[in-house]
Amino acid sequence: MNTDRPFWETKTLAEMSKAEWESLCDGCGRCCLYILHNEETGDVFETDVACTLFDARGRRCTDYENRHARVPDCVALTPQNAKSLSWLPGTCAYRRLARGEGLPDWHPLITGDRDSVARAGIAVSPDLIPEDAIDDGLLESRITKAR
Ligand code: SF4
Ligand code: SF4
Numbered sequence: 001m002n003t004d005r006p007f008w009e010t011k012t013l014a015e016m017s018k019a020e021w022e023s024l025c026d027g028c029g030r031c032c033l034y035i036l037h038n039e040e041t042g043d044v045f046e047t048d049v050a051c052t053l054f055d056a057r058g059r060r061c062t063d064y065e066n067r068h069a070r071v072p073d074c075v076a077l078t079p080q081n082a083k084s085l086s087w088l089p090g091t092c093a094y095r096r097l098a099r100g101e102g103l104p105d106w107h108p109l110i111t112g113d114r115d116s117v118a119r120a121g122i123a124v125s126p127d128l129i130p131e132d133a134i135d136d137g138l139l140e141s142r143i144t145k146a147r
Helices: 018-023 064-070 093-098 136-142
Strands: 033-037 044-050 143-146
Touching (some): 033 136, 044 136, 136 143
Antiparallel strands (some): 033 044, 044 143
16 A cells, blocks of 8 residues: 555545544635525525624634534534535535545645635635624525535
8 A cells, every 4th residue: 555645545534533534624614604505406506694603714613513502504524425415515625535536736735724725716705794694585695606
C-alpha cells in the first residue's frame, strides 16, 4: 500500500477517524443555509437565509456539539447518507467522496489554508439573514441560486 497518499484517497468515509471525518468539512457554510425544493421538478434552490445558530462572519456553528438538540432540522451527515443527500452542494467533500469524485484543489486539506474556500468563491457570504429575522412566507424571495 502507498502510505504517501492522503487519508481521503485511501480510506472510505466509514473507515475514517472522527478527526479525519471532521477535517473533511471545508467550512463553506452552505449546508447551514435555508434551501427550497421544487417538489415537481426536484430542483433545489439556495437562499441567503441562515440557520439561527450560524455565525456568518466566522462561518461556523455557534453550538456545534449540541446542534442536533438545538435545531431538529440540522441533518446529521454520516458515511451512509452522504451520497444520497441531494441538497448538499456539489462542492461538499462528504458528498464528493461518497460519490468517488475526490477533493477539489481549493479544499483546505489540500491548500493548508482555511480561507482558500472563500477565495474559490465557494463559501457563503458574510451578509446573510438569520432565519428568525424573516417570515417563512418570504423565503422564496431570498433565493440566490439553483443548487
Ligand atoms: S456543505 Fe459540506 S463542506 Fe460545506 S460546511 Fe456543510 S458539511 Fe462542510
Ligand atoms: S445547527 Fe449549526 S450545523 Fe446545524 S444548520 Fe444550524 S448552524 Fe449549521
